[in-house]
Amino acid sequence: MARTWRTCVALCAIVCMIYPVPSSRAENATQDLVFAALFPFTSDGPERDIAWGVKPAIELAIQHINNKSHILEGYRLKMKHYDTECNMAVGTKVFFDAMAEEPQKMMMFGSVCSKVTAPIAEAAIWWKQIQLSYANTEPFLSEREKYPTFFRTVPSETDLNPAKIKVLEHFNWTHVATIHQDTPRFSIAHNKLSSDLESIGKQLMRVESFATDPENAVQGIKDSGARIILGFFDEEMARKVFCHAYKNKLFGIRYVWIIPGWYSRKWWTNVDAENECTIEEILEAIHGYLATERLYLGSDIMETVSGLTPSQYEQQYKAMCGQNFTSLHGYAYDGVWVIASALDRVLRQLGQNSSFILNPSRGNEELFELLKEAMNETDFHGVTGPIKFKGGDRLGTILLEQYQDGEEVTVGEYHAYNDEFVIDDTIVWEGGSPPIDRPIIFRYPRGVSFILYVTLGSLSYLGIMIALMFLFFNMKFRKHRYIKMSSPFLNNLIIIGGILCYGSIYFLGLDGKYFTDREFEIICTAKSWMIAVGFTVAFGAMFSKTWRVYSIFTNIKMKKRVIRDYRLFGIVGVLLLVDVIILTTWYLKDPLKRKIVEGAEQPDPGGKDSSIIPITHHCQSVHMSIWLAAIYIYKGVLMIFGCFLAWETRHVTIPALNDSKYIGMSVYNVVVMCTIGAALSFVIHDNPNASFGIMSLFLLFSTTITLCLVFVPKLLELRRDPKGEERKIRCTPSKASLRIPPSSSSTDLSSKMRGLTSQRNKLNKILQEREKQVSYLLDKLGMKHSRSTDSTYSVSTNTPLPSIDDAGNGINVVENSSPPISEQVSDLQGIYIPVTTVISRPVCEDTNSGEKDAMNHTESCGITSKLLTDHDNPSNGNETSPSHLKITVSDTDQLVLIPATSHIETHY
Numbered sequence: 001m002a003r004t005w006r007t008c009v010a011l012c013a014i015v016c017m018i019y020p021v022p023s024s025r026a027e028n029a030t031q032d033l034v035f036a037a038l039f040p041f042t043s044d045g046p047e048r049d050i051a052w053g054v055k056p057a058i059e060l061a062i063q064h065i066n067n068k069s070h071i072l073e074g075y076r077l078k079m080k081h082y083d084t085e086c087n088m089a090v091g092t093k094v095f096f097d098a099m100a101e102e103p104q105k106m107m108m109f110g111s112v113c114s115k116v117t118a119p120i121a122e123a124a125i126w127w128k129q130i131q132l133s134y135a136n137t138e139p140f141l142s143e144r145e146k147y148p149t150f151f152r153t154v155p156s157e158t159d160l161n162p163a164k165i166k167v168l169e170h171f172n173w174t175h176v177a178t179i180h181q182d183t184p185r186f187s188i189a190h191n192k193l194s195s196d197l198e199s200i201g202k203q204l205m206r207v208e209s210f211a212t213d214p215e216n217a218v219q220g221i222k223d224s225g226a227r228i229i230l231g232f233f234d235e236e237m238a239r240k241v242f243c244h245a246y247k248n249k250l251f252g253i254r255y256v257w258i259i260p261g262w263y264s265r266k267w268w269t270n271v272d273a274e275n276e277c278t279i280e281e282i283l284e285a286i287h288g289y290l291a292t293e294r295l296y297l298g299s300d301i302m303e304t305v306s307g308l309t310p311s312q313y314e315q316q317y318k319a320m321c322g323q324n325f326t327s328l329h330g331y332a333y334d335g336v337w338v339i340a341s342a343l344d345r346v347l348r349q350l351g352q353n354s355s356f357i358l359n360p361s362r363g364n365e366e367l368f369e370l371l372k373e374a375m376n377e378t379d380f381h382g383v384t385g386p387i388k389f390k391g392g393d394r395l396g397t398i399l400l401e402q403y404q405d406g407e408e409v410t411v412g413e414y415h416a417y418n419d420e421f422v423i424d425d426t427i428v429w430e431g432g433s434p435p436i437d438r439p440i441i442f443r444y445p446r447g448v449s450f451i452l453y454v455t456l457g458s459l460s461y462l463g464i465m466i467a468l469m470f471l472f473f474n475m476k477f478r479k480h481r482y483i484k485m486s487s488p489f490l491n492n493l494i495i496i497g498g499i500l501c502y503g504s505i506y507f508l509g510l511d512g513k514y515f516t517d518r519e520f521e522i523i524c525t526a527k528s529w530m531i532a533v534g535f536t537v538a539f540g541a542m543f544s545k546t547w548r549v550y551s552i553f554t555n556i557k558m559k560k561r562v563i564r565d566y567r568l569f570g571i572v573g574v575l576l577l578v579d580v581i582i583l584t585t586w587y588l589k590d591p592l593k594r595k596i597v598e599g600a601e602q603p604d605p606g607g608k609d610s611s612i613i614p615i616t617h618h619c620q621s622v623h624m625s626i627w628l629a630a631i632y633i634y635k636g637v638l639m640i641f642g643c644f645l646a647w648e649t650r651h652v653t654i655p656a657l658n659d660s661k662y663i664g665m666s667v668y669n670v671v672v673m674c675t676i677g678a679a680l681s682f683v684i685h686d687n688p689n690a691s692f693g694i695m696s697l698f699l700l701f702s703t704t705i706t707l708c709l710v711f712v713p714k715l716l717e718l719r720r721d722p723k724g725e726e727r728k729i730r731c732t733p734s735k736a737s738l739r740i741p742p743s744s745s746s747t748d749l750s751s752k753m754r755g756l757t758s759q760r761n762k763l764n765k766i767l768q769e770r771e772k773q774v775s776y777l778l779d780k781l782g783m784k785h786s787r788s789t790d791s792t793y794s795v796s797t798n799t800p801l802p803s804i805d806d807a808g809n810g811i812n813v814v815e816n817s818s819p820p821i822s823e824q825v826s827d828l829q830g831i832y833i834p835v836t837t838v839i840s841r842p843v844c845e846d847t848n849s850g851e852k853d854a855m856n857h858t859e860s861c862g863i864t865s866k867l868l869t870d871h872d873n874p875s876n877g878n879e880t881s882p883s884h885l886k887i888t889v890s891d892t893d894q895l896v897l898i899p900a901t902s903h904i905e906t907h908y
Contacts, residue, residue, distance in 0.1 A: 032078045035339055036098040038110030038120070043086035047112045050135055053326025055081075057317055058109075061336035064306045071344045077336075080105070084116045091116030092123075099127050107132060107339050107371070114138045121150040128368035130375060132339060134332040139188035142393055151375055151389055153338060153382075154331040155396040155416070157189035157232075157260075160292045161196060163398035163414035164230060164258055166421035167290065168202060173256075173437040177206040177226030179217050179233070179241065186232035193230065205438075210237075218244040228437045231259040235267045242268075243277035246285035253431045257286070261293025261401050261408065286403055288430055295397035295413070296327045298385050305337055305380045313383045334382035342374035349374075386417040402427055439603075439611040446599065446614035447511030448692045456696040460505040463704055467502065470711045471495045473718075482717045487548075490541045490568055494710055497538025501703045504530035505696045512617025517594050524592035524619035531699075532579050532631060538706065539642060540575040542666070544568040546645040553649065578634060586627045595620035599686045616688055643667050662709035669705050673698040 037058060039051035058079060065077050082098055084091035091111060098105055108124060108131040111117050117136045124131045125148055133141075133152040141147055142156060168176065176197070180190040187209070194204060206224035208217035214233075218241060221229055229250070233241060238259060245251055264270075268282050277285075298310035306313065310330075317329055349370060379388050385397040400412035400423065412423035429435070471492060478488040507527035512520050548563045586592075599614040621627065646667065677698045684690040 031074070032076050032103065033072065033106050033343055034078045034080050034103050035107045035109050036095075036105040037079045037081040038084050038091065038094065038108065038112075038116065039081055040086035040112050040116070041083045043113070045086060047086045049324070050112050050326045050328055052324040053321060054112075054134060054329050054332035056320040056324065057329035057333040058336055060313075060316060060320055061306075061333045061340075064308075065336065065340045068307075071340055072347070075343075075347070077340055077343075079109070079336075084111050084113065086111075086113040086116060088115045088119055092119055095120045095123070099129070105129070106343060109335060109339065110134070112136070114141070117141070118147075121147040124149045128364055130368070130371055132335055132375075134335040135328050138185050139192065140184055142391065144391055147392070149372065151338075151392045153335045153384070153387065153394050153396075154328065155294050155394050155398065157185060158192050159393055159396065159416065160260070160294075160398055161189065161193040162416060162419070163292045163400065163421070164193065165196060165200070165202075166414050167258065167292075167400060167412075168197075168228070169200075170421060170423060171434045173228045174201070175203045175205050175226065175437045176228040176230055177208070177221050177224055178204060178230045179208040179210070179214065179221060180231070181233035181237050182209045182211045186234075190232045214241045215244050217241075218248055218250065222248045222250055225438065227255055227435055229255065229257050231257060233259070235263040235270075238263065239268065239271060239275055239277075239282060242282050242285040243275055246277055246281045251285045251287065254435050256435055257289040259289060259291050261291030261399065263291075283406075288428070289403050290411075291401045291403075291408060292414075293399045293401055293408075295385050295399050297330045298383055298397075302381065304383050305341070306383075308383075310383045330382075330384040334384050334387055337380070337382060338375070338378055338387065341378060341380060342371055345374040345377070346370045386415070388417055404428055439601075441601070441611050441613055443598070443613045443615055445511070445513040446616050446688055447513060448509040448688050452689055452693055453509040456505060456509065456693065456700070459700055460502045460696070463502045463700055464499055466704070467495050467498045467707060470707060473711070473715065477718055480718065482721070483714060486714065487545055487565055487568065489565055490545055490572075491710065493541035493569075493572060494538045495707065497534045497536070497541070498703045498707050500530045500534030500537065501699050504534065505699055508695060509692045512594060520594045520617065520619075521592060524594075525587055528586075528592070528619075529583055532583060532635075533576065535635060536575050536579050536638070537572065538703075539638065539666075539670075540572040541568070542706075542710065543638070543642040543645060544571040546642070546649055547571065549649045550645050575638065582627070582630055582634065586621070590621040590623050590627065592619040592621050592624075594618075597686060614686070616686055639667055639671060662713070666706040666709055670702050673702045 039055065040047040041051050042048070043051070062077050062079060065071060080098070080101075082094040084094055091113070095108070098108070108120065108129055110133060111120070112135045114136050117131070117133055118138075118141065121131050121141065130149045130151065133150070134154055136152060137154055137156045139156050139158040141150055141152070142158060168174075178190060178194065180186045190209075194207065197204060205226040206221055208220045210217040214237065231238070231241060242251075242257075245257070251257075268286055269279055271277070271279055271282065275282075297314060298304070301309050301311075303309055304313070308316070313330075313333065317333070318325070321329070346367070376389055379386075381387070386395070388395045395416040398414040398416065399410050400414065401408045402411045403409075409426060411427040412421065414421045474483065474488050474491045474495065477483050483491075504527050507523055507530065510523055512523075515523065545568065548568060551563060595618045597616050597618055599616065601611045601613050604610040604612060677695055680690075680694055684694065
């Protein structure tokens with residue numbers, strides 16, 4: 001027996017020598033590791049309920065930890081609690097007391113109130129203390145520069161943002177609006193989310209904030225047209241926000257609200273008297289909203305670090321808490337396990353040197369750094385899900401909930417631990433599918449209607465055919481006396497200008513979507529050139545003809561004046577050169593390019609949730625207004641000059657020579673059309689059909705009227721005299737041209753008659769004197785003359801008189817070598833044509849043959865002054881005046897001078 005005992009003692013000695021028991025582990029077997037817990041037990045607010053609710057969870061965690069042999073082996077975890085009263089001053093004093101009291105506090109746990117937590121977290125670095133919170137969600141506590149030792153097991157408001165972003169990405173919502181309450185808790189989280197959204201390409205359609213009244217903010221959201229709205233506000237403000245959302249119709253099948261999910265249960269029923277909406281109205285507005293909420297307790301059956309499933313833990317907690325329940329108990333329970341896990345990691349890392357953990361004088365700085373590192377490396381599965389920290393914030397699990405039939409139903413989860421988002425099929429959408437973040441926008445190029453283009457193109461083609469018919473008529477009958485006198489080659493220019501204007505209509509209606517940028521630029525340039533050049537050619541030719549008539553009939557020096565057609569072509573060329581300079585400079589310096597203009601957004605006519613934005617292709621240059629102003633000013637000056645010529649020649653009523661009446665009508669027509677067209681172009685700029693239709697109709701109308709005014713009278717004359725054999729061209733004055741002697745201004749009829757009688761007697765005397773002068777001159781010429789009973793003088797000569805050329809050059813009258821003795825007088829029904837007593841032959845002469853034959857040289861002769869105006873005027877008191885004569889050159893080469901009584905006729 002004794003031998004057996006000795007043998008056992010020897011074996012024990014051998015075992016002790018091989019496996020010695022560390023003295024520190026034995027010595028510290030009953031050592032306590034204490035942490036300070038801060039609670040607002042005596043607070044007057046809801047924080048007190050949270051404090052009493054988490055206390056049982058903390059005690060349960062300490063119990064579970066101390067009963068586990070695999071963690072803090074040889075040590076016992078204990079809590080020393082302090083009441084902060086949710087007062088910053090009291091809380092700061094409590095913190096100082098905890099730091100001064102024995103035993104040493106391994107860590108600070110709490111508090112619930114942010115106004116107490118923040119100053120302690122800021123000061124903890126100076127005591128080399130780490131603070132862990134289970135209830136503070138304020139985003140500003142994430143600022144590591146200010147709170148470097150602060151950790152929390154509850155996700156902050158900012159930690160909800162990644163879950164919201166995942167929801168937006170899952171449903172492909174790229175355009176959102178935000179509305180937040182103007183407090184630090186929500187403003188910081190909102191600003192962080194806005195920055196994150198912009199960084200991933202999401203567009204914030206509207207950002208609104210409010211302090212106490214969200215009415216204007218909600219109205220701003222509505223005006224933006226946003227469909228997906230992210231809200232950051234507390235429970236009280238949520239009821240006000242959705243009340244105004246109801247009033248603004250920001251709810252229903254097209255809208256989604258994403259708000260915080262940590263409100264109290266049935267929060268929408270707590271409507272106070274200040275709220276303007278009923279519970280039913282708020283319920284209608286919140287239908288289908290989404291909420292992001294923290295996972296307060298895991299839902300899986302996997303065992304946690306404590307060896308319990310979340311449901312088993314919850315049963316034990318409810319058995320201990322009684323009536324003091326809070327949803328934050330899981331975060332407090334996991335917080336204690338975080339403390340124990342960090343301390344256990346440090347103890348294992350220290351090994352044999354772990355004894356100094358209880359001796360601040362031996363390495364407080366080293367212990368602090370080891371604990372901080374251990375906190376950052378925390379990684380285990382707790383009752384609230386996986387626990388891991390990033391920058392002091394918990395990478396927790398966020399729930400996605402949806403309001404369905406009066407309840408908030410969990411429809412998805414976001415795991416920040418591995419950035420995973422899971423959504424199930426329990427989510428319900430009104431209409432069967434998720435709403436779109438904005439109306440589906442269809443951008444379609446709005447061009448000219450094919451039917452309209454064909455219609456106006458056909459009318460333009462008809463106008464071109466009419467112009468070509470006029471051209472054919474003008475060239476075929478160019479030797480007709482009436483047509484020749486109207487300068488047929490200048491008429492051709494008018495026709496060419498009209499054809500250019502007609503042709504520009506085809507370019508105006510071309511749809512830009514069918515052409516490349518380079519081709520579109522060519523089209524823009526072509527239509528601007530065609531309109532500008534066509535206008536200048538047509539009206540330049542018309543105005544140059546009028547200028548010739550004006551020059552002839554204002555020739556006060558009574559000298560022969562020949563204005564040939566090439567001079568008129570030169571005038572048109574100068575006008576055209578100005579156009580070329582302006583348009584070429586425009587093209588080289590600031591060319592027209594394609595500009596795509598989006599029209600106003602229009603709702604889908606079929607009632608679908610979509611919008612239509614028409615786009616139109618326009619010709620645009622950088623300084624287009626300057627170039628257009630230059631062209632408009634130039635054309636305006638040309639029109640004013642044409643009006644001046646038409647007005648000055650309004651009394652010259654030789655239809656073959658003067659187009660003043662038709663020019664005035666044409667100018668009036670063009671001015672009215674251009675004014676109306678320019679005004680309407682600014683109004684209907686974005687409507688291609690209306691713009692093209694009105695501009696084309698104005699071009700068609702103006703061009704057609706102008707051509708018809710110029711050529712229809714000639715067609716009528718051709719019909720009246722097809723062969724041009726009638727050699728009588730009437731020159732009948734208008735009544736406005738008559739000049740009544742001063743005595744006729746009297747209203748007394750008898751006075752008028754006496755004045756007329758006196759004037760007749762005076763004219764008879766003058767006529768007798770002129771008869772003597774004619775007889776004298778005829779004798780000098782060796783001509784025989786006789787006077788008939790009707791006061792008609794017949795003159796015959798052996799020298800044949802040349803015939804008048806077919807070009808209508810008229811009778812050429814040259815100034816007498818003797819001083820003029822005529823003066824302007826008038827009878828009541830006559831026209832002022834004072835003539836001299838010397839008559840010459842036509843000035844056209846064939847340079848080759850020397851024959852005075854104007855018939856074969858019409859184009860080179862032009863039209864010369866056939867009527868001369870004396871310098872004298874009857875109004876200046878001169879007693880002499882010329883005879884009014886009818887000049888006749890018969891086919892028998894006899895020149896007959898007949899006193900004119902009412903009008904003058906020239907026969908060929």
